[in-house]
Amino acid sequence: MSSLTYEATGIPVESEEADPVNRRVELLLGALASSVLLFIAGMILFTLFKAWPSFAANGLAWFGAGGNVDAQLTDIFNSPADPADYIYKLRAWPLIWSTILISALSVLLATFIAVFSSIFIVHFAPGPLQKLIEPVVKYLAAVPSVVYGLIGILVLVPWINSTFITEEMRSSVAYVIQLDGSSVMAGVMILTVMILPIMIALIVDSLRAVPLNWREGALALGVNKWRAVRTVSVRAIRPAIVAAAVLATARALGEAIMLAMVTGSIGFAPNPFDGFLFFMEPSRPLAPSILDGEEGLSVVPFGETMYAFGFILIVSCVFFSFSGWAIRQSLGRYSIGAR
Amino acid sequence: MGIESADEVHDRTESGIPPIKRIVVNGEMPPVRVSQGEANGAPTHIAESFVIDQGAMAPAWTEERMKVESLGVRFDRKEAVKDVSIEVNSGEVLALIGPSGCGKTTLLRSLNKLVDLTPTAVRSGRIMLDGQDTDLMDDTLLRKKVGMLFQQPNPFPMSIFDNVAYGLRERGTKRPGKKELEPIVVDALERAGIWAEVSDNLSHPALSLSGGQQQRLCIARSLAVRPEVLLLDEPCSALDPISTAIIEETIVELKSEIAIVIVTHNLQQAERVADQVGFMYLGDLVEYGSVEQVFNAPMAERTKDYVRGDFG
Numbered sequence: 097m098s099s100l101t102y103e104a105t106g107i108p109v110e111s112e113e114a115d116p117v118n119r120r121v122e123l124l125l126g127a128l129a130s131s132v133l134l135f136i137a138g139m140i141l142f143t144l145f146k147a148w149p150s151f152a153a154n155g156l157a158w159f160g161a162g163g164n165v166d167a168q169l170t171d172i173f174n175s176p177a178d179p180a181d182y183i184y185k186l187r188a189w190p191l192i193w194s195t196i197l198i199s200a201l202s203v204l205l206a207t208f209i210a211v212f213s214s215i216f217i218v219h220f221a222p223g224p225l226q227k228l229i230e231p232v233v234k235y236l237a238a239v240p241s242v243v244y245g246l247i248g249i250l251v252l253v254p255w256i257n258s259t260f261i262t263e264e265m266r267s268s269v270a271y272v273i274q275l276d277g278s279s280v281m282a283g284v285m286i287l288t289v290m291i292l293p294i295m296i297a298l299i300v301d302s303l304r305a306v307p308l309n310w311r312e313g314a315l316a317l318g319v320n321k322w323r324a325v326r327t328v329s330v331r332a333i334r335p336a337i338v339a340a341a342v343l344a345t346a347r348a349l350g351e352a353i354m355l356a357m358v359t360g361s362i363g364f365a366p367n368p369f370d371g372f373l374f375f376m377e378p379s380r381p382l383a384p385s386i387l388d389g390e391e392g393l394s395v396v397p398f399g400e401t402m403y404a405f406g407f408i409l410i411v412s413c414v415f416f417s418f419s420g421w422a423i424r425q426s427l428g429r430y431s432i433g434a435r
Numbered sequence: 436m437g438i439e440s441a442d443e444v445h446d447r448t449e450s451g452i453p454p455i456k457r458i459v460v461n462g463e464m465p466p467v468r469v470s471q472g473e474a475n476g477a478p479t480h481i482a483e484s485f486v487i488d489q490g491a492m493a494p495a496w497t498e499e500r501m502k503v504e505s506l507g508v509r510f511d512r513k514e515a516v517k518d519v520s521i522e523v524n525s526g527e528v529l530a531l532i533g534p535s536g537c538g539k540t541t542l543l544r545s546l547n548k549l550v551d552l553t554p555t556a557v558r559s560g561r562i563m564l565d566g567q568d569t570d571l572m573d574d575t576l577l578r579k580k581v582g583m584l585f586q587q588p589n590p591f592p593m594s595i596f597d598n599v600a601y602g603l604r605e606r607g608t609k610r611p612g613k614k615e616l617e618p619i620v621v622d623a624l625e626r627a628g629i630w631a632e633v634s635d636n637l638s639h640p641a642l643s644l645s646g647g648q649q650q651r652l653c654i655a656r657s658l659a660v661r662p663e664v665l666l667l668d669e670p671c672s673a674l675d676p677i678s679t680a681i682i683e684e685t686i687v688e689l690k691s692e693i694a695i696v697i698v699t700h701n702l703q704q705a706e707r708v709a710d711q712v713g714f715m716y717l718g719d720l721v722e723y724g725s726v727e728q729v730f731n732a733p734m735a736e737r738t739k740d741y742v743r744g745d746f747g
């Protein structure tokens with residue numbers, strides 16, 4: 097019967113068997129997706145393989161604190177030529193702590209600011225202002241980080257030095273560290289500004305996609321505008337906020353140039369018990385440490401140590417993407433199509 | 436007005452439509468629910484199974500709540516509502532009927548100023564609530580008193596419970612606890628005729644309900660906040676006869692306390708629940724009067740055609 101229709105009209109009728117073209121496209125896309133995954137897995141394994149001597153020589157102490165990390169790196173760099181005498185000793189905690197501190201603070205700050213400014217842009221700003229803000233914000237996402245670093249060094253660091261750092265502060269820590277404005281604070285402030293545009297762009301888009309009739313439904317119940325936005329729109333876009341935060345975290349973890357320029361680039365672990373002073377202390381996260389170590393890569397144990405830094409960064413990014421995905425799954429329970 | 440105790444309505448036998456009984460519920464009577472078996476038998480006569488206590492009187496009082504004075508609404512250059520004047524009284528139900536696109540929803544959305552959210556909308560004329568110009572009132576305050584059910588179901592992306600509790604939780608300064616909310620939520624779900632279907636899992640996502648269930652959930656949501664004026668935009672458009680009957684019963688029950696405006700394409704429904712009827716055509720309020728007058732002795736030719744069903 098169906099072949100009859102086919103001959104009579106010339107229009108292909110859906111056949112029982114799978115369409116061969118469709119099948120080929122599926123295979124192709126599948127192959128593409130798996131090769132990307134394979135590539136990422138290969139990269140992680142390769143990095144781990146290269147980094148292994150550094151991890152193996154230190155054991156779990158690699159992640160711990162102890163001694164001056166910059167001095168240790170210098171020793172590794174000055175290792176004797178004989179592979180048997182390579183020096184690997186490293187206690188990387190100050191660098192890890194600095195990475196956690198600067199990324200977490202700036203992502204938290206940026207998420208907070210991004211959510212509120214997106215709400216303002218979408219729901220409260222007058223029309224012409226909205227039209228102006230959005231493209232400007234999106235453009236800011238494209239500013240190269242070295243430019244931010246330059247502004248940081250020339251403007252922000254001296255400003256912090258003269259505004260926040262008192263003589264008592266300077267003398268109180270003079271025996272370990274010099275305070276000159278290059279600091280956690282400078283890094284966090286500029287990093288926040290750097291990751292804000294992409295977060296705002298993503299959150300604004302998702303806020304706009306919230307169906308108007310949800311908000312109307314809330315307003316019609318006598319809920320005020322701000323509360324309706326917060327309890328319906330912002331609630332509905334929580335998965336998008338998480339996605340934006342994960343993207344921003346990846347960006348923050350990987351930022352090297354700007355942070356190398358403004359954080360003082362010293363392997364020092366800022367001490368939260370120092371109170372406000374803590375924000376004024378210099379430090380250096382992992383990514384700028386790789387950048388700083390660039391000229392030493394030909395020294396085998398030093399190169400391997402840098403691979404170890406890289407491995408930690410890759411694994412953290414994978415970890416954050418995965419937890420972001422898991423959080424989005426649990427938040428998505430009540431959204432459209434959820435069961 | 437509106438104390439139509441007559442149960443048997445008009446002679447419709449010539450058009451072949453079975454006679455329709457009006458639902459008359461005595462204010463003192465406990466709510467009556469249809470049993471499945473009762474309704475399954477003869478869907479066409481469903482209304483009859485609801486005529487309880489035929490001699491009972493609907494509330495003998497009406498009180499003016501809202502007054503629309505020559506309301507006009509334009510979208511850009513398109514006039515959606517033209518010079519409409521109408522009153523909304525508590526103690527009775529006002530039904531708005533008319534062909535699609537005639538401005539019923541726009542009129543309804545003007546009553547709680549929701550139409551102002553549309554940037555292209557321009558509103559003229561006055562709308563009074565209890566003698567006070569709504570334009571001088573705070574939007575949120577107005578909407579606390581004037582509740583609305585939307586034509587398209589719009590449950591929030593939350594659980595069933597949170598949907599019904601939403602208004603109560605978010606409109607005050609103090610968020611009531613789950614214990615306080617529970618009886619109100621259950622009552623609202625019962626009145627909306629959806630309790631039996633959702634009672635076993637109130638934490639289920641509202642968006643996974645069927646279209647008709649979503650519509651009833653939204654009815655429950657607007658009932659839970661106990662509005663003084665309730666605007667219903669085609670509340671039964673997606674509902675089966677049983678659910679429709681439950682909703683109609685709730686409407687009749689509620690009208691003793693609040694003012695209700697219902698938009699409907701179902702003329703039999705309008706006859707069953709309404710006391711006043713407004714017929715709109717292309718933005719004009721062509722006819723406005725008691726349900727008997729509009730359906731039995733319409734003055735305008737257009738109304739006559741529409742209620743008889745020979746409308747183009």
Ligand SMILES: Nc1ncnc2c1ncn2[C@@H]1O[C@H](COP(=O)(O)OP(=O)(O)OP(=O)(O)O)[C@@H](O)[C@H]1O
Pocket residue numbers: 510513514515534535536537538539540541542553555586
């Ligand atoms: N947001 C809007 N922008 C522009 N025009 C609109 C808008 N909303 C409604 N209209 C127009 O106003 C007129 C009345 O629309 P309305 O929704 O009030 O009709 P209705 O009587 O509720 O119709 P239906 O029975 O189909 O729901 C229509 O012609 C419609 O095109």
Ligand SMILES: [Mg+2]
Pocket residue numbers: 539540541586668
């Ligand atoms: Mg409508």
